Every structure is written in C-alpha cells, then in structure tokens.
Amino acid sequence: MTVNIGVIGTGSIGSDHIRRIGEKCRGGRVVAVSDLDQERAAAIAARVDAKAFPSGAELIANAEVDAVLVASLAPTHAEYVLGCLAAGKPVFSEKPLATTAADCERVVAAEQAAGRRLVQVGFMRRFDSDYRQLKAALDGGEIGDPLMIHCVHRNPFAVESYHSEMATTDTAIHEIDAIRWLLDEELTSVQVLTPRKTSRRHAHLQDPQIMLYASDSGVRADVEVFVNCQYGYDIQCEAVGETGTARLPDPARLSVRSQARETRAVPQTWQERFTTAFDVEIQEWIDAVAEDRTSGPSAWDGYAAAVIADATVKALHSGGIESIPMPARPGFYD
Template sequence: MTVNVGVIGAGMIGTDHMRRLDRVVSGARVAAVTDIDPARAAEAAAGVGARALATDAEVVAAPEVDAVLVASWGPAHAASVLAAVAAGKPVLCEKPLATTAEDCRRIMEAERAHGSRLVQVGFMRRYDTGYRAMKALIDEGAIGAPLMAHCAHRNPTVPEAYHSEMATKDTAIHEIDTLRWLLGEELATAQIIRPRRTSKRFAHLVDPQLLLFETESGARIDLEVFVNCQYGYDIRCEVVGEDGAVRLPEPREAVLHAAGRSGSSVPQDWKRRFGAAFDAEVQAWADAVAAGRIEGPSAWDGYAAAMVGDAAVRSLETGEVVPTKVEERPDFYA
C-alpha cells in the first residue's frame, strides 16, 4: 500500500518533509499541498508531482489523501489537526501540537470520540539513535534510579522575530518531551532563571535561559537554552542515576589533526544534526498508517508538553517555581 499524504505548510520544514516523502521514505508519496502562499504551494507541489490546493480543508477532504502531515505555523495546527480527526484521517503534526493546552485538550477529546488514535506529534528526538540508546540503558536499569539530568540546547543565532517565550514553546519543547520519555514520568514543576544576558542578541530577548524541572518522583533537571551561542547547533543531555550516568553521544564527525590543533566541525542547524531522526520518524509514521495503527508520540504527549511549557512561561516573568498541573494520563493513551 502506498500512503498518499496531504501536506499542510510548504515552508522550511514542510518542504523538507516533502523531499523526504518523495526521495527517502518508502511506501508513501505527496498527493496534495497547501500553503498560506499559493505560489509557494504550487512550486512545492510541482517539485514532487502533487496537486496544489487552496486551503487546509481542501487537502483534508481530498479523496486522494489518505493521511495528513501538518507543517504550518504553530497557531494554525489545532484547526488542521481537528479537521483531519473529524475526517477520520491519520495526522502527523509538527511540534507544537497546539499553542495552548486547551486546544491540545480539544484534540484529545475529538480523538477519543473517534475511538482510536489518529494523531502523532513530531517529537522526532525519540527516533534519534543516540537518544534511543540512552532510553534503552535507562529502562534496563543500567544507571539505577535516575536522580538528575543536565541538558543544553544551543543555536548559533535566531531571527529578530524570535521572542523570549519561544525559548520554551519552540526550543525547549523538544527537551521537555524527551525528558518525559527518557525518565518515564511527568514533570511536576517548572522554573526559569535568567543568567546574565549575552550582548549578541536582540534587545527584546532574554537569552540565555536556565530552565529547572522536578519530576513526580523528585528527580531534578536543569536545561540551558542559549539561542545566540554563535558557534553552532549544540544539543547535550546527560542522565545521572544511583549506579551510573549515561550521556548523549556526539554526532560522528571526522577528526582533523592539523596546524597544531585537533578537532571536528559543529553542526550549524537541525537538518544536519537530526536529519536521520526525521527520516526514521516519517518512515515509522507511514508504516503505521499503512498498518492501521498509530504508535508514535501521542496527542497526550503534545498536551503534557504544552502544560509544562505554559508553567515555564509563567515562571519566566516571576522566577518562581510553578506547578505544571499535568493530569493523570488517560487509559486511552496508555
């Protein structure tokens, strides 16, 4: 079976997914494309032999579309995902699932009313080989009970439109989901501390930020978000347990010895660092759609991450510890 995918959003991530579906993923193809910019949609569709349509609703309703991939602007995600669920079509939604926890809740309610899972959220780090190796070691008890985690998410620069809340909502959201998944429990509290600001930022931006979390069992997590670090895209994670520690391995790079120095290059963007994880994610989703079952990160994961993100944003202004108020996971998402 070939899964015919309707893509909503033909920006940077949307076009990258279209390339992936066209050239990398087996058992799937792009059937229809839409974007807020009709010319961009037409160009992207032509590049993969698909049909350009005017609206999200037309893509979801198109008879040739079996499943939907949402890669539009975050505030538009909820409406597109709800339309796909109403049509009974599986949907892979890039993060965030929605920009508010209430919209995430609406999506869960619609999915449960449908009676089976249709929604997968694009938390692609769960498909990265390094993170998967960490997860396997933690789950088998190789480091004992986890006590602490130390993480960093660094970008060389960000555009002027990037604002302080995006450090949580768009950047740290990946670590929020990854840590929930690695440790197998919810994050109960969130706090943001403001270190000295870098001078290499726009005046409106708080950068760097230090995010602190506590899990339900009392494990402590610190996460540095530094989006103007200048030197590259640097992702780090270490979990410390009672009997040992496990650290995310560095991406494999050739080591150059020359001119009295030894070193390797640093990735400059997410495509180079996580390209293979995106490939694995979309392939797994296409396989799941073909088999009639969705098993990746769920609407519940999108909701829980949104609740943690909301608490962190509230703490950004006050510096106080804020409860996340994540509820007990429904059996539907067990």
C-alpha cells in the first residue's frame, strides 16, 4: 500500500520532510501541499507532482489524502490536528502538538472521542540510534536504577526574535520529552537557575539557563540550555545509575592530527546531528499508517510536554520550585 500524504507547511522543516518522503522513505508519496505562501506551495507541488491547496482545511478534506503531516507555524498545529481527527485521518504533527496545554488537552479529548489513536508528535530524539541505545541500557538495567540524568542543549547562536521562554518551549522541549521517555515516568517539579548571562546574547535574553527536574521516583534531571555557545550544535545526555553510567557518544567526526594538535569538527546545525533520526521517524510513521497501527510519541506525550513546559516557564519567572500538575495518563494511551 502506498500512503498518500498531504503536507501542511512548506517552510524549512516541511520542505525537508517532502524531500525525505520522496527520496529517503518507502511506501509513501506526497500528493498534496498547502502553505500561507501559496506561490511557494505551488512551486514545491509542481516539483513533486502534487496538488497545491489554498488552505490546510481543504487539503485535509480531500479524498485522495490518506494521512497528513503538519509542519506549519506552531500556533496552527492544534487547528489542523483537530481537523484531521474530525476527518478520521492519521496525522503527524511536528512539535509542539499545540502552543498551550489547554489546546493539547483538546486534542487528547478529541482523539479519545474518535476511539482510536491517530496522532504522532515529532519528538525525533526517540528515533535517534544513540538515544535508542541509551534507552535500551536503562531498560535493560545495565547501570542499575537511575539516579540522575544530565542533559546539554547548545546552539551556536540565537536570532534576535528568540526570547527567554523559548529556551523551554522551542529548545528544552526535546529534552523534556526525552527524559520522560528514558525514565518511563512523569516529572513532578521544576526549578530554573539563571547563571551569569553570556555577553554574546541579545540584550532581552536570559542565556544560559539550567532547568532542574524531579521525577515520580525521585530521579533528578538537569538540562543546560545555552543557545549562544558560539562553537556549534552540541547535544549531550548522560544517565547515572546505582552501578554505572550511560552516555550518548559524540557524533562521529574525522579526527585530524597536525601541527602538534588533534582536532575534530563539531556539528553546526540540528540538521547535521539528527537527519538520520528524522528519516527513521517519518519512515516508521508511514509504516504505521500503512499497517493501521500506532507509532511514536502520542498526543498524550505532546500534552505532557506542554504541561511541563508551562511549569518550567513559570519557574523561570518565579525563581522558585514549581510543581508540575500532571493528570493521570488515561488508559487509552497505555
């Protein structure tokens, strides 16, 4: 079976997914696209032999579209995902599922009312081979019961429109989901520390930030977000257990020894670091749609991340320890 896919949003990540489906993935083809920039959508549609639609709603309603990939601006995600649920169509939503926990809750309620899981959220860390090895080490008890998790998320620079809250909502949101997934439990409290600000930031931005989380079982997790580190895109994660540690390897890069020095290049973009993870993520989603089953992070995972993000932003402004008001996960998502 070939899955006919409609893509809403043809910007950076949307166009990359369209290329990926056409060149890297099997079993799926892009048959429809839409974007606020209708000229761009038309140009991309012509390139891949798809039809350009004037709106996401019309794309979702089209009978030729079997499944929808939402890669539009974040504030539009909830609207399009809810439209897909109303139409009974599987939908892949890039993160975030929605920009507020309340809208995520609406999606969760609508999916349960539909009676079947149709939503996958784009937390691609779960599809990275290194993260999967780390998860397997924890699940297999190779380091005993986990006690601490240390995470680092660094970018070389941030644009002027990037603000302090985005350190949580756009950046650490990936670590938030990864920690929940690695531990298979929820986070219960958060505090945000604000170290000395780097002089390389824009004046309005608190950078770096350190987020301190506690889990249901008492595991402590810290996340360093530093989006003006200058030297590259650097993702790190280490789990410390009772009998050992497990750490993500550094991305493989050529090591050069010359002039009494050894050097190795550092990735500069998220595309360099996670391209393969995106390939695996979209392929597994296409396979799941073709086989009428669920795959990957659920709408509940998107909702949980939003609840934690809201508490983290609150902690940034309060300077104190904030509880995370996480409801019990419905059995629908077990």
